[in-house]
Amino acid sequence: MAEAVRHDKTARQLRLLSDALDSGRLGPVRRLVNTLSPAEIGNLLESLPPGQRTVVWGLVDAEDDGEVLLHVGDEVREGLIADMDPDEIVAAVEDLDIDDLADLVEDLPDTVIDEVLKSMDRENRERLEQVLSYPEDSAGRLMNPDVVTVRTDTTVDVVLRYLRLRGELPDHTDHLYVVSRRHQYLGRIALQALLTHEANTPINELLDDEQPAIDVTESADEVARQFSDHDWISAPVVDDNNILLGRITIDDVVDIIREQAEHQALGAAGLDEDEDLFSPVRRAVRGRMLWLGINLVTAFLASSVVGQFEGTLQQVVALAVLMPIVAGMGGNAGTQVLALMVRGLALGQVGASNAKVLLWKEIRVAVINGLMLGTVVALVALAWFQNWRLSLVIASALTINLSAAALAGVLVPLTLKRMGFDPALAGGVILTTVTDVIGFLSFLGLATLVLLH
Amino acid sequence: MAEAVRHDKTARQLRLLSDALDSGRLGPVRRLVNTLSPAEIGNLLESLPPGQRTVVWGLVDAEDDGEVLLHVGDEVREGLIADMDPDEIVAAVEDLDIDDLADLVEDLPDTVIDEVLKSMDRENRERLEQVLSYPEDSAGRLMNPDVVTVRTDTTVDVVLRYLRLRGELPDHTDHLYVVSRRHQYLGRIALQALLTHEANTPINELLDDEQPAIDVTESADEVARQFSDHDWISAPVVDDNNILLGRITIDDVVDIIREQAEHQALGAAGLDEDEDLFSPVRRAVRGRMLWLGINLVTAFLASSVVGQFEGTLQQVVALAVLMPIVAGMGGNAGTQVLALMVRGLALGQVGASNAKVLLWKEIRVAVINGLMLGTVVALVALAWFQNWRLSLVIASALTINLSAAALAGVLVPLTLKRMGFDPALAGGVILTTVTDVIGFLSFLGLATLVLLH
Numbered sequence: 001m002a003e004a005v006r007h008d009k010t011a012r013q014l015r016l017l018s019d020a021l022d023s024g025r026l027g028p029v030r031r032l033v034n035t036l037s038p039a040e041i042g043n044l045l046e047s048l049p050p051g052q053r054t055v056v057w058g059l060v061d062a063e064d065d066g067e068v069l070l071h072v073g074d075e076v077r078e079g080l081i082a083d084m085d086p087d088e089i090v091a092a093v094e095d096l097d098i099d100d101l102a103d104l105v106e107d108l109p110d111t112v113i114d115e116v117l118k119s120m121d122r123e124n125r126e127r128l129e130q131v132l133s134y135p136e137d138s139a140g141r142l143m144n145p146d147v148v149t150v151r152t153d154t155t156v157d158v159v160l161r162y163l164r165l166r167g168e169l170p171d172h173t174d175h176l177y178v179v180s181r182r183h184q185y186l187g188r189i190a191l192q193a194l195l196t197h198e199a200n201t202p203i204n205e206l207l208d209d210e211q212p213a214i215d216v217t218e219s220a221d222e223v224a225r226q227f228s229d230h231d232w233i234s235a236p237v238v239d240d241n242n243i244l245l246g247r248i249t250i251d252d253v254v255d256i257i258r259e260q261a262e263h264q265a266l267g268a269a270g271l272d273e274d275e276d277l278f279s280p281v282r283r284a285v286r287g288r289m290l291w292l293g294i295n296l297v298t299a300f301l302a303s304s305v306v307g308q309f310e311g312t313l314q315q316v317v318a319l320a321v322l323m324p325i326v327a328g329m330g331g332n333a334g335t336q337v338l339a340l341m342v343r344g345l346a347l348g349q350v351g352a353s354n355a356k357v358l359l360w361k362e363i364r365v366a367v368i369n370g371l372m373l374g375t376v377v378a379l380v381a382l383a384w385f386q387n388w389r390l391s392l393v394i395a396s397a398l399t400i401n402l403s404a405a406a407l408a409g410v411l412v413p414l415t416l417k418r419m420g421f422d423p424a425l426a427g428g429v430i431l432t433t434v435t436d437v438i439g440f441l442s443f444l445g446l447a448t449l450v451l452l453h
Numbered sequence: 454m455a456e457a458v459r460h461d462k463t464a465r466q467l468r469l470l471s472d473a474l475d476s477g478r479l480g481p482v483r484r485l486v487n488t489l490s491p492a493e494i495g496n497l498l499e500s501l502p503p504g505q506r507t508v509v510w511g512l513v514d515a516e517d518d519g520e521v522l523l524h525v526g527d528e529v530r531e532g533l534i535a536d537m538d539p540d541e542i543v544a545a546v547e548d549l550d551i552d553d554l555a556d557l558v559e560d561l562p563d564t565v566i567d568e569v570l571k572s573m574d575r576e577n578r579e580r581l582e583q584v585l586s587y588p589e590d591s592a593g594r595l596m597n598p599d600v601v602t603v604r605t606d607t608t609v610d611v612v613l614r615y616l617r618l619r620g621e622l623p624d625h626t627d628h629l630y631v632v633s634r635r636h637q638y639l640g641r642i643a644l645q646a647l648l649t650h651e652a653n654t655p656i657n658e659l660l661d662d663e664q665p666a667i668d669v670t671e672s673a674d675e676v677a678r679q680f681s682d683h684d685w686i687s688a689p690v691v692d693d694n695n696i697l698l699g700r701i702t703i704d705d706v707v708d709i710i711r712e713q714a715e716h717q718a719l720g721a722a723g724l725d726e727d728e729d730l731f732s733p734v735r736r737a738v739r740g741r742m743l744w745l746g747i748n749l750v751t752a753f754l755a756s757s758v759v760g761q762f763e764g765t766l767q768q769v770v771a772l773a774v775l776m777p778i779v780a781g782m783g784g785n786a787g788t789q790v791l792a793l794m795v796r797g798l799a800l801g802q803v804g805a806s807n808a809k810v811l812l813w814k815e816i817r818v819a820v821i822n823g824l825m826l827g828t829v830v831a832l833v834a835l836a837w838f839q840n841w842r843l844s845l846v847i848a849s850a851l852t853i854n855l856s857a858a859a860l861a862g863v864l865v866p867l868t869l870k871r872m873g874f875d876p877a878l879a880g881g882v883i884l885t886t887v888t889d890v891i892g893f894l895s896f897l898g899l900a901t902l903v904l905l906h
Contacts, residue, residue, distance in 0.1 A: 277802060278810070328755075
């Protein structure tokens with residue numbers, strides 16, 4: 001019940017904004033919007049239907065435009081960019097960090113990309129090209145080349161003087177990186193250490209060389225795992241030769257973790273996590289059709305199994321009444337096993353070494369659940385149709401189907417993972433196909449054997 | 454396909470460890486385990502069956518025990534604690550930060566809690582009691598009372614001298630907090646600012662009073678939202694009177710975000726996110742029974758609808774063959790809408806102000822999808838059963854059920870949220886009940902009208 005009493009700031013902002021929009025006075029809307037952080041503005045824009053969205057987007061301070069574009073899904077972003085003049089776009093993105101610009105650049109119109117590149121100095125242009133040369137979802141794409149480096153052969157005092165001269169540090173700088181003459185990564189110095197040690201302390205006494213650098217080709221998922229396993233705020237990125245290329249910071253990692261979760265939640269329903277809540281109808285229809293089409297094929301597969309037993313169904317119509325229970329309960333039980341397996345695989349907790357133990361445990365759980373639920377179903381069926389043979393058939397079929405569900409719940413995600421597919425996305429459809437087919441087959445098959453002979 | 458080629462460190466460690474365990478030589482296992490971070494050890498322990506888990510847990514360095522306990526699910530934690538002597542437990546937890554200790558303390562045996570409290574000095578005991586006095590999942594429980602504060606009427610130089618005297622700062626300190634004489638929160642000073650400004654700069658010139666402090670009663674979800682919307686590393690926590698009580702850091706927020714995602718993914722399948730992968734069979738059976746029981750009740754509800762049409766089914770057995778398609782496709786389409794709505798609600802993007810627009814959009818999408826899929830199904834059914842009336846019936850029923858699915862997909866989560874329930878948890882069961890009932894009712898009802906008269 002706690003959910004309800006929590007004040008939900010976004011929803012409240014949305015209500016206020018909606019009222020202000022309805023009143024038609026844009027002054028208050030502008031003031032309201034520009035008290036928000038870019039992430040909050042992005043969230044708000046996503047929650048507005050297209051017409052209102054365009055109005056509010058026009059009221060956002062120009063200096064926030066770039067950051068806001070970073071904080072909306074691809075589909076919404078596309079629409080917002082379409083609402084902007086080329087000049088506005090160039091102005092919005094030219095002050096972004098290199099890693100953020102790399103994230104946006106491919107969504108910009110070609111002519112605008114040229115303008116943006118022209119507006120950058122050569123060093124930044126080269127940095128951007130370097131970041132873009134790494135595959136999406138790799139450490140190389142997440143890194144910001146803007147890092148503060150020092151040498152070992154110096155003291156706290158000298159570093160402090162250098163920092164005072166340099167002025168502002170990049171956001172989320174918690175360490176300075178120590179590099180060799182050839183720019184190889186040697187270790188890091190905590191800002192904390194600089195603050196708590198005497199001025200004449202040699203830097204190499206403060207050097208922490210325990211945190212391994214991230215390889216530039218590492219996957220974003222692996223980067224996120226390392227950050228959360230080691231409680232890092234930032235981490236250095238190096239190439240094959242240990243040359244320091246840049247730095248990844250926790251704020252980007254938080255975004256990755258959120259996106260992973262969304263990808264999994266929406267992907268399991270066959271949706272793209274970048275789908276706009278207010279997608280145009282045609283686009284939404286197209287976006288959902290593939291998954292529904294796949295499900296339709298599997299539904300026909302299950303139907304064709306039922307079709308094999310038309311004769312049996314004709315003679316015992318109660319079977320048609322009860323058969324959805326056997327198929328559905330198998331799907332439910334299998335979904336539970338699948339959910340546990342998907343998490344285990346995502347965390348690297350499930351592999352060849354323990355799959356057998358897991359499978360054996362799940363089969364035992366399924367048989368016990370099958371017998372218990374089967375007894376309940378059998379008793380209800382007995383009261384309903386007064387046919388103890390039918391009750392026996394449904395209890396047996398339920399136990400068989402729950403066992404099949406356990407088997408599929410363990411093996412389907414393992415097999416998908418081994419084949420290189422994401423078990424969170426395709427697992428559900430395959431699992432319920434198995435439980436539908438086995439459910440109808442076992443129930444109607446047993447019924448044909450037991451009731452008709 | 455990228456998934457497959459990614460090196461999965463945890464899985465590799467697991468394999469190495471498993472081989473080492475199989476060989477029976479514990480020396481290599483101990484060395485392997487103790488190269489890992491506490492979070493990685495926790496993950497590894499969760500991936501081991503009970504027997505191996507006990508062996509490996511015994512090999513973990515005693516100084517890591519406390520941190521490891523923080524990084525496993527409740528059910529696994531319970532088992533690990535049961536494997537420890539009271540003395541070991543006290544030693545493991547006494548060096549933890551107050552917020553971490555608060556997280557663990559309720560899982561400890563009562564006698565051990567007394568020991569732990571006795572081993573603490575009075576200040577820390579009072580701090581622990583204060584943290585424990587706030588509800589679980591509130592900012593008060595997440596905060597660490599260990600903060601570094603300074604006054605405004607001083608200079609960079611004086612603060613630097615103070616920090617050198619003080620020595621080490623708490624983990625993830627990126628700001629010092631400025632408080633009044635009465636310990637009221639006034640603002641913060643970035644470590645960066647201390648490093649980049651001249652020694653004689655007055656502290657109040659560096660004071661950043663823009664970041665609002667977190668209210669100690671705020672929910673953990675809201676805390677996480679603010680951190681990720683503002684890219685914070687740490688944030689001050691205050692009470693009603695603006696007295697500074699402690700500090701929340703990004704590492705705890707990352708854990709919250711991960712837990713939210715797990716809670717949602719497993720909760721949708723009626724599972725507790727703290728379920729151990731290797732739960733004892735009895736416990737696993739119990740853990741899954743409630744959800745399966747609820748699903749059984751809804752399955753009987755759907756069956757009873759089918760039961761109303763026994764006469765119709767007897768005369769047209771093809772209906773029994775085709776009816777799972779109508780019900781199933783409704784469930785699939787509704788699940789898509791539900792997934793979008795659950796995300797929208799979690800982000801605060803959906804509310805009274807835009808629900809109508811969304812509903813109208815989803816109904817249009819559903820009708821178009823229904824007509825398109827209905828046409829396909831009708832053609833297949835025509836080829837199969839050579840009955841154009843039957844084809845007409847199934848196409849109409851499918852369109853009706855997809856529309857019902859859209860309606861339920863939008864309204865069920867909104868209603869659950871308004872009633873204070875988590876739409877991610879209960880939404881799926883209710884939705885598929887609606888689509889099963891409407892699916893069977895519309896298909897068999899229309900068939901009775903069209904085919905039997």
